[in-house]
Amino acid sequence: MIRATVDRAFAPTRGVLAEAGEMVILTGRTIVSAVRPPYAYGAELAAQFMFALRLCWLPLLIATVAFGYEAPGLQAANFLVLFGALDRLGGFFVLASIREFAPFVDAIVLAGVAGTAITADLGARRIREELDALEVLGVDPVKSLVVPRFLALMLVTGLFDIYALVFGVFGGVLATLVNNEPLGPFWATFFNNATTTDLWGSVVKTTLFGAIIAVVCCYKGMTASGGAEGVGRAVNQAVVITFLAIFAFNYVFTQVLLATHPALTTIVK
Amino acid sequence: MSVASTAPQPERHDPEAAAAPLGGGSSRPVPPPGAPDDHYEFHSYTVHPSGRRNVVEFVDTYKSFGPNQILRGLTMGLPEGMVSMILGPSGTGKSVCIKHMVGLLYPDSGDVLVHGESVPNMTESRLFEMRKKFGLLFQDGALFSSMNLYDNVAFPLRHHTNKSEQEIEEIVMRRLKEVGLGNARERFPNELSGGMRKRAGFARALVLGPDIVLFDEPDSGLDPVRTALLGELILEVHREMVEEAKAEGKEFLPTFAVVTHDIMSARRVADYINVLWRGRIVEAGPAEAMLNSENPFIRQFLAGDSQGPLSMD
Ligand SMILES: Nc1ncnc2c1ncn2[C@@H]1O[C@H](COP(=O)(O)OP(=O)(O)OP(=O)(O)O)[C@@H](O)[C@H]1O
Ligand SMILES: [Mg+2]
Numbered sequence: 001m002i003r004a005t006v007d008r009a010f011a012p013t014r015g016v017l018a019e020a021g022e023m024v025i026l027t028g029r030t031i032v033s034a035v036r037p038p039y040a041y042g043a044e045l046a047a048q049f050m051f052a053l054r055l056c057w058l059p060l061l062i063a064t065v066a067f068g069y070e071a072p073g074l075q076a077a078n079f080l081v082l083f084g085a086l087d088r089l090g091g092f093f094v095l096a097s098i099r100e101f102a103p104f105v106d107a108i109v110l111a112g113v114a115g116t117a118i119t120a121d122l123g124a125r126r127i128r129e130e131l132d133a134l135e136v137l138g139v140d141p142v143k144s145l146v147v148p149r150f151l152a153l154m155l156v157t158g159l160f161d162i163y164a165l166v167f168g169v170f171g172g173v174l175a176t177l178v179n180n181e182p183l184g185p186f187w188a189t190f191f192n193n194a195t196t197t198d199l200w201g202s203v204v205k206t207t208l209f210g211a212i213i214a215v216v217c218c219y220k221g222m223t224a225s226g227g228a229e230g231v232g233r234a235v236n237q238a239v240v241i242t243f244l245a246i247f248a249f250n251y252v253f254t255q256v257l258l259a260t261h262p263a264l265t266t267i268v269k
Numbered sequence: 270m271s272v273a274s275t276a277p278q279p280e281r282h283d284p285e286a287a288a289a290p291l292g293g294g295s296s297r298p299v300p301p302p303g304a305p306d307d308h309y310e311f312h313s314y315t316v317h318p319s320g321r322r323n324v325v326e327f328v329d330t331y332k333s334f335g336p337n338q339i340l341r342g343l344t345m346g347l348p349e350g351m352v353s354m355i356l357g358p359s360g361t362g363k364s365v366c367i368k369h370m371v372g373l374l375y376p377d378s379g380d381v382l383v384h385g386e387s388v389p390n391m392t393e394s395r396l397f398e399m400r401k402k403f404g405l406l407f408q409d410g411a412l413f414s415s416m417n418l419y420d421n422v423a424f425p426l427r428h429h430t431n432k433s434e435q436e437i438e439e440i441v442m443r444r445l446k447e448v449g450l451g452n453a454r455e456r457f458p459n460e461l462s463g464g465m466r467k468r469a470g471f472a473r474a475l476v477l478g479p480d481i482v483l484f485d486e487p488d489s490g491l492d493p494v495r496t497a498l499l500g501e502l503i504l505e506v507h508r509e510m511v512e513e514a515k516a517e518g519k520e521f522l523p524t525f526a527v528v529t530h531d532i533m534s535a536r537r538v539a540d541y542i543n544v545l546w547r548g549r550i551v552e553a554g555p556a557e558a559m560l561n562s563e564n565p566f567i568r569q570f571l572a573g574d575s576q577g578p579l580s581m582d
Contacts, residue, residue: 130414133407134413136405137400
């Protein structure tokens with residue numbers, strides 16, 4: 001009786017843990033089959049790469065400029081103006097945009113636009129039994145479908161980080177101009193604080209974000225069940241899980257990066 | 270997944286043995302745990318001998334999805350070189366049964382043997398190898414939506430053979446014409462009717478000349494004339510493939526299994542009939558024996574009668 005109640009109360013938790021475990025297994029299988037020949041997934045990789053690029057470039061451009069201008073730009077500027085320290089906005093942008101906002105906006109746009117498309121596509125194929133048919137025809141869906149999406153999303157998310165970063169900083173430039181301030185001090189404090197560690201840290205982080213998006217979204221698509229409604233549910237869950245996983249991973253990554261590179265914690269004038 | 274590995278027991282399928290209830294002796298197999306007493310009263314478990322060895326065999330297979338028990342001690346065989354029918358009420362687990370044969374689903378307990386080899390115990394690479402013996406028509410066709418009909422049917426050839434594009438085209442077009450889709454080669458699956466997708470899936474299942482072909486309701490969604498023609502096509506293709514196999518001296522003769530609800534085509538096409546209900550075989554045997562069966566459930570089902578042991582629930 002007590003046992004049954006406990007079982008019922010923890011059933012969802014066990015479900016979550018089991019799913020997380022299966023996603024880890026999928027990640028392992030994906031990496032193994034990516035490095036093991038034959039490498040017949042080239043064409044699909046290129047197609048997925050172009051697909052993500054085409055879907056995401058405009059939403060990402062709008063999101064990064066608007067977000068860079070609004071959140072760290074206007075809000076921080078309003079705050080810094082109080083101290084007459086608007087020249088520090090550049091330095092702040094290193095912290096804000098390169099380290100946090102650009103990777104986040106990048107990941108959120110990629111998950112929301114490309115990730116959901118992947119889940120919906122694979123989910124529909126699961127429901128139509130296309131994935132079963134592939135397997136019966138002797139084709140491993142992990143190798144032929146998950147691997148190319150995994151690699152493509154890592155590449156695209158990593159590359160788009162730089163893109164997001166450029167347009168995010170552009171948002172900061174806009175904010176400086178709107179406050180009728182010269183740009184010289186902005187760039188001065190920006191480059192005083194920017195280090196190559198910041199840049200590669202940001203790119204590595206987003207590349208791993210891409211891996212997380214791909215694994216979660218592929219997993220949710222490939223395990224969809226229950227008809228068209230099930231695909232909708234899978235897409236919804238994929239987005240929620242991706243965001244949570246990215247927030248959690250970001251925390252760990254930042255902690256590790258700051259701990260191993262203490263210089264990053266010093267703010268330079 | 271726990272798989273109780275059961276060793277193959279060839280002597281149990283002695284072709285000369287007289288029709289006898291499975292499990293040997295006069296005792297009936299015990300009903301599955303939790304089943305009401307009267308659920309299995311019409312299961313005579315009689316297997317009329319086919320005189321052939323079985324290429325696919327289910328040995329006391331159980332499978333549940335959560336609380337739903339689907340296969341509940343299924344023991345069934347598909348005799349070599351025959352066109353077998355798997356008949357049964359909607360939702361009894363015929364499609365589930367087919368997926369067990371190709372290792373898309375694994376039994377909770379019991380075993381599934383293909384050519385005497387246990388499918389649930391295969392390594393992944395062995396499983397992929399074993400699947401090349403199969404041609405499978407899924408219930409909904411399962412065509413690849415990103416490819417046109419031609420590429421769908423050509424897919425197995427491109428993947429598993431080194432044939433030139435020209436040879437492939439010859440085979441693919443022959444198969445497509447056979448099912449009346451010669452003019453639709455450029456069309457995509459979403460531009461086709463359900464029946465057309467079925468026929469295209471049919472063509473794809475046969476394109477590699479497999480040893481074992483499984484058709485999951487090839488005739489649902491087809492008009493009556495096409496259903497009859499499809500039945501003839503199945504027989505004709507089977508005859509051709511058997512002749513080819515004999516000429517080539519293949520180890521196993523081609524075996525077909527057809528899941529259907531259409532009693533007319535079952536009567537016309539079947540060499541052998543398995544009747545499945547509540548996760549077990551009610552009775553199985555060569556078509557004549559089954560059509561003359563005294564079993565009230567079999568009689569009702571093969572006559573398509575509304576009166577009898579089977580009701581809506
Ligand atoms: N992957 C699955 N997960 C959960 N339940 C399943 C799954 N596959 C099948 N089932 C359930 O198993 C039962 C049998 O399904 P199956 O598709 O084998 O029936 P069927 O005999 O082929 O019926 P029909 O003649 O209508 O096609 C159904 O109740 C179905 O809901
Ligand atoms: Mg079915």
